[in-house]
Every structure is written in C-alpha cells, then in structure tokens.
Amino acid sequence: MSTPEHENDEVQERLARLAAAGDTDALQEAVAEMHPSDLADVVESLEDEHQVMLLSALPADLASETLAEMEEGDERAELLAALEPARGAELLSELPDDDAADLVAELEPEERRRLLEALPLEDAGDIRGLLRYDEETAGGLMTTELVSVAVTLTAGQALDRVRVLGREVEDFYSVFVVDDRDRLLGTMRLDHLVTADPGSGVTGLVEPPVATVLPDMDQEEVGRLISRYNLASIPVVNEFGVLLGRITFDDVIDVMEAEHTEDILRLAGVTDPEALRSTWSETVWARLRWLFVNLLTAFLAASVVWIFQGTVDRMVALAVAMPIVAGMGGNAGTQALAVAVRSLALKEDLGGRAGLILVFREVGVGLVNGVILGVVTALAALAMDESVKFGLVVMLAMWGNLVVAGFAGSVVPMVLDRLGIDPAVASSVFVTTFTDMCGFFLLLGLASAILS
C-alpha cells in the first residue's frame, strides 16, 4: 500500500503482455482493482492499438477516469478519437464536466463536433459552456457539478437533497447554499447539517464563503487563494454573485505542478510550456529562438572586448581574467535574481520601500563578496607571476562587477514585473548581459587606464 508506484512496475509489464496477446478477459480481471492514475501509466506505456483495445474493454467508469488521468495532450486526444464514437461519448458522459471539457478541447475540430453530437444534449451543453472559458482561468478549471441547496429549505429537506445530489457528484467538500436567484449565500458543513434539527431552517447553518472567484481570474491567483485559506474547494460566481461552479484543491495542485515546471524551464530559457513533451523539431526551433536572443546579447558583450583589443594585445593575461570576472558576475547576479523572482512570484510586496531595501541588501552582499573574491583572484594572479598592477585591476573589476550583479539581479526582475512581463522569462538574459558587459568593461577599461 505504501509504495504503490513501485509495485506497479511489474503489474505494468504484465498488463502490456496481456494487451499485446489480446486477452481481454484476463486484462479486465487484472485491472479491476487498480486506481485510474496507475492504470493511466500502463495505458501510456502501451502501443496505440493496445491502448484502444484496453479502453474499449474496460468498464466505462474506470476507462473514463483512466483517460482523465493520462497526460494532457495529443496522445490521449488521439486515443479518444480512435475509439468508436458511441464509446467515446459514453466515456465523456461518465466524467465530471471539467475533465470532459479538457479532453474535448484537445480534439481536432472535426472530432470534437462528432463527439459532442454523439453526447446527450445536456452533457454536450455543459461541456460547450465550459469550453468558452480560457483554460488557464478559473472558468477553465471549474466543474459545474456541485451540491447546492436553497436557503429556504429545512435541514431535513436539505439533507434529502444532499443525499440525491451527492450520488452524482464526486468528492464534494462543502454544501453550497443559494438564494432563489441562485446567488451564493455561503457554505454549510455536512456534519452540521446531519446534527441539526430536521425541522429547523438551514439559514442558521450557513457560513459566509471565505473567498469566491470570478470565472476570468487567472489560475495562479486561484491557486494562491486556495493555498492561502487552506480551502478544499472554492466557489466560482459571476458578477451578480450567481454560483457557476467550483474548483477543487486537486485541480489546483495540478496547476501548481505545471507552473513549477514552467518557471524552472523559463528561467533556463526554455520558453515552450509543453517542453517536456514536444517533438524533436519543435524543441530545436523553440531553443534556437532563445539562443538567437542570447547570441545578440553575446555580440553586445563581445563588442566591449572588441573595443579594447589593443589593451588585450598589450597584456594577454587579461584574456585569462576575462571569463573569471564576467562569469562570477553572472553567477552572483543569478543568485540575486532567483531570490527576487521567487519573492515576486510569492506576491511579496516589493513596491516602494521593500523594493529599495531588497536592492540595498543585494548591493551590500555584492560589496562584501566582491572584495573577498577580488582579493582571492588577485592573489591567484600574483601567484601566476603577473604584475601587482594586473592584480589590482582584477581585484577592482571583480569587486565592481559583483556590485553591478547585485544591483541588476534585484532591479531587473522588479522592473519587468512592473512592465507586466513575467520576470522568470526575461530576467536572466538581461542580468547576464549586464554583468558580462560590465565585467569586460571594468577589467579592460581599468587595465587600459592603469597601463597607459
């Protein structure tokens, strides 16, 4: 029980063999006790034709949840499209409407139309309704399937209604209470409802909602609210307060994981959000675009060296010190940058005074670390038999560049954030260009001044 993923490796192999052998009965028996998330892994490891076979043979509820738990993207869309249309429609109507809408959104327009036509009118309507919302908003995350009761009911009537609705709705964490125009009044705890006098009204049990969201709120913001207030689900309402749906914590966990991946890749200059699953040629092109941006900035940095070619020619040891001074600036700048980017992402207030303090902190860190690293580097240069003048130049250049790094590393992300640009995407190229140019300029400029 405690390590289900590891045990699954063997199961997975066995199922793949059964699917390859076309033994439907044995297959059905073998998967009967499996969790859809585990089964999804198995399906993903199978050949296309075996995927279709397995999903056709499984009970509809298990098959539909397995499909919902597969990686989002082309593979499962193709699998859904490859099923008999009637089977495809059956699986979709088994699913909560948000999962169904996510699947339908991945289909080609042709396939989408065909499946929606095969669905019962009501299901198709719900899915069409959800498809209107941008998938990265609250509307794109929510399900319209929820348990709500009218505020006019007695506790006994409300409990009866919860029992009926509860059979249809999976994992409801709160009972929503609405007025006669479907406007959300609040939530009610199931245990409070159960213990209330059946004849009393539910009004006394209603707690105001901790937070509500509008359907166009960005999914990251939804995640922050759920995380801030420890909510298992959050209601989505329109501008009149009418209850439209709910978003549950598990959707938010998925969003957080996706955003995490995106942030890390963006900081490294991989801007394609689908990077972990894209084809080879997509990868080449996505990376190349970013590397071209970097190439232009590299030319910029190198142009500083070009200007000082004469100085390098007179003292070739400068070419040895160049990568050290520029590289250390880049490293220190990246440190400051990561702290600023993460502080901004966690919505720490970096406006006004707090922002200034951060910049001063970072410049101060650069002042201290710069002088230490500068002295060490200068001593290394002296040990290599270079002149004291050369050591002095290296020390001053390193010192100055680390101060610049602290400044650029903290200021650049804040400025980008103010301009509405995601600091995770663009900060790093600005900061390292800055530290490269300043590093070369300080080193070669000081050398030129001291040597002449």
Add this chain to the structure above:
Amino acid sequence: MSTPEHENDEVQERLARLAAAGDTDALQEAVAEMHPSDLADVVESLEDEHQVMLLSALPADLASETLAEMEEGDERAELLAALEPARGAELLSELPDDDAADLVAELEPEERRRLLEALPLEDAGDIRGLLRYDEETAGGLMTTELVSVAVTLTAGQALDRVRVLGREVEDFYSVFVVDDRDRLLGTMRLDHLVTADPGSGVTGLVEPPVATVLPDMDQEEVGRLISRYNLASIPVVNEFGVLLGRITFDDVIDVMEAEHTEDILRLAGVTDPEALRSTWSETVWARLRWLFVNLLTAFLAASVVWIFQGTVDRMVALAVAMPIVAGMGGNAGTQALAVAVRSLALKEDLGGRAGLILVFREVGVGLVNGVILGVVTALAALAMDESVKFGLVVMLAMWGNLVVAGFAGSVVPMVLDRLGIDPAVASSVFVTTFTDMCGFFLLLGLASAILS
C-alpha cells in the same frame, strides 16, 4: 469577496493604527470577521510590542490560528515566547497538534520546556510525540487529530461517534475505520454513513485506502501521492498498519510551494533553504560559499585560456570570440539541464533506454542549433573584417561546443541523480564549467592548429 487580499491593504493600515494607539476594544471589533490568514499578514506588519498586544487581546481561537498562519520562523517564535506563559499555552492547546508542534519546534529549548510544562499533560504528550519526527517527513507533517471508528460498530453508533469527534477535529475529509488493534482497515464516506441503515454494521461501507504512508516517508513523496491520487487526506500508519495520523492536502500545498522556491533558488546557486527570510549576514555567507565553488571552476576554465596565451597573442580577435562561444555553450547547456532536472523531479523514468534517448535528442538539438549559430557567428566575424580561417575556427568551435552542451546538460543531472545528489543543486556548475572549458579549448585549440 473575490479579491480579499487587495481589500486587506486598507484594513491592515487601520489595524496598525489602532494597535499603535493601544485601542484594544476597537481592535477586537475590527478583526472579529477577519480570516486568520489575513490577520497573520497584519500581525507581521506590526511592531513587536503591538504584535504581543494584539495576540493577547484576541479571542484564543482566532489568535492561535493567526499564529499558525504566520510565516514559519524566528519572528513568530519570538512572538509566542513574548506572550504570558499561560496565554501561550492556551493558544497552543487551541491548535491542531501538528501546527502546535511546528510552533514549539521553533522555540529556544528554554522556552520550549517552559511552554510544554504549562500545557495540559495530554496536549504536551501529543506535541512531544510529533516533535520526534523529522520535520521534512510524513511524521513531521501529520496531525494525530482525526475521526476514526471501530469496524465493529453499527452505522448508527458510528454516526454518533463521528458527531462527537467531528466537533473536535477540524476539516476531516474522511472517516477512518480501524480494527480492535487500531490497525487501519480503510475509509468511509460521510454521506454513505448518513444514508446507511443505522442498525447495519459499518463493514459494508469501508473502502480500502487508496494509499498509506509510513511516518519516515519524505514529504516530497507524500506530496506526489496526494497529487497522483487526488486525495484530500492520506493516512499515516506504522509498520504494523496501526493508524498514527493523517496528512491533509493543505499541508502538502505548503510543502509544494516551499519545494518550488527551493528548486528555483538551488538552480541559481542559492542553497540556503531559508533564503527568502534569512538575515543579511547569513545571506552573504551562504552566497559566498557557492561563489567560491564557482571561482574554482572559473579558474579551471581560465586555465585553458592561460595555456593558449600565445595563440591569443598572435590573433587578439580570439579574445572577442571567447565569451561568445563559451557563453552560448552555457546557455544551450542550461536549457538541456532544466529539461532533464524537471523530468527527474517529476519522476519520469530516465533509466536505461529513456535516458539514452534523452541524451541523443539533446546532442541532436546541439548538432542542428550549433551549425546554425556557428555560421551566423562566422558571418559576423567576416563582416568585422576577420579572415576566413578565423571564421572557420569560430564556426567549428561553436558547433562543437553546442554538441558538448547538449551532452553535458542531459548527462550530468542523470549521473548526479544516480549518485543520490539533488541534480538541482549541483548540475548547473558542472555543466557551465564543462561548456566554458570546452568552448575555450575548441576555439583556441582549433585556432592554434590552423594558424600554425
């Protein structure tokens, strides 16, 4: 309702004024309707003495939850220690034991002893029990407060017990069912229990647990299970299957956020997990250690230039091309690295064949992008009036270095992962050292060969 954080800014200022004026009554009234998470922000923005005043004046349940929602760390530990011991103990006993244990763990040993002695014996025992576990494990996350019933009860008896226990336990998402030795048999849905015949046994309602964890499981692994199986809570059992506690999704969301911060900072060489909150001198020292590692690797890379000083002396334009070739290798290597690190973190299987495929992909990306970027750089060199030989050297060096970058960027994190080292911490320094050295070696080595 929809944007509670923004509305809070004004409230926050008002409360700070009231606290500064010492107006306890107005203060109590003003905060009565606030969520503890919002109140925690307010408290954090106050002066130390006003913090103590506010937490002393608030109702105990609100004050304790506010304390629990404050940022973990020294500030709230000092606040707790500054309260009257009796008040401190009162707040602790209001909290779920996992939150209380987290707070107690932050106290100085002296304070810790004093507060535990002021607590009722049972509460102190629970907290001491939880303090035994490493805070980054399942045991460190779990609360022992849960709703469990014996499998021998009837549905009616079980419901009565749930009503009693439910009053004490906040946010229970499942009813756990145990045998006569407290071993976990499974979970039961509250709505199923409510609708069952009161005279029937609960046995028929028990569903086997989807997953259980041992107390020493790493918190990241717990997060993966909760996320994989969409669980609102996961039971913690010992090696005999005895139910010890439960971990809820909101703790896991906090863990995910902390790990996200840690990953991003580590990739940037900020290895201190408390980096966003550490003092200035801690920051200086933590960064300096990492920069020293980088300095050593920078010396390594510069030593390649040192060996080829003669070559640079004969053709100083090489000093201009050096940062371009080395830098582009670093950028391309970082892209490959981020993809590999994130794939490893998401537990994608990169053993054996999948790992080989990843390396081949990345080397292939380097082959294509390297030749394109190499040609562009060579053309730029020719436009700057350098020789065709020089252009050829630059092109070949760039090409080779991007292939090296693809190789190192994918292989290094996989090797570190195999060795049990977090690839997020160490990969980047290895990869950029590799691309710097290879970049200089290819550029200067080829130049030396072609020029002589």
